Amino acid sequence: MKKQLTLLLTLITVNITLLSFAQEKKINTAQLPSTAQNFIKQNFKGATVTSAKLDKEMFDTDYDATLSNGVRINFDSKGNWDEIESRNGLPSSVIPKAISSYVAANFKGQNIVQIDKKIAGYDIELSNGTELEFDTAGKFLRIDD
Known part of the structure; x- marks a missing residue:
């Protein structure tokens, strides 16, 4: 019983620690990597970024951009796209x-x-x-x- 309680408390602590690393915050267009900004300018002429977010997790960082024409793009930490919708x-x-x-x-x-x-x-x-x-x-x- 004592081992099970210790294991449960350890799992809860690990989950809380991992969740504390996950952060999502709004950013402005200038804070997107330059590669991402150039990609948007080259491929979505006339569209502007209406919202941008930085998603930080323990081992990963990525960016989400929503454009004025309804396009949503996910970029990796270097600004390379990995999903467009x-x-x-x-x-x-x-x-x-x-x-x-x-x-x-x-x-x-x-x-x-x-x-x-x-x-x-x-x-x-x-x-x-x-x-x-x-x-x-x-x-x-x-x-x-």
């Missing part, structure tokens, strides 16, 4: 050419509304809700159920 579809400039070509040929009339960059490739979502997976070269792998 828009109900109206994403500009072709942010989609690898091989993925754009595959979607145009096989899903006519569908827009890419979300793209996630993963270590092993890309996950995308189309405007009809279909989710597709691609490798790092943009080669189609499968429809994600």
Whole structure:
């Protein structure tokens, strides 16, 4: 019984410690990494950042930006995007050419509304809700159920 109580108290302490490291705070556009600021300027002309957040966790820092056109972008600590989302579809400039070509040929009339960059490739979502997976070269792998 004493061992169980000690284990429980240890787990509670670890959880509280980990939660105390997780912080999310609002920041202004100038506080986004320059790589992120340049990415927004180059790919979303005419849009402005309406809100930006810094998400700090124990081993990870990332940034979230919401643009005036409704686009939401998640950036890693260096300002490289890892997720982009828009109900109206994403500009072709942010989609690898091989993925754009595959979607145009096989899903006519569908827009890419979300793209996630993963270590092993890309996950995308189309405007009809279909989710597709691609490798790092943009080669189609499968429809994600």
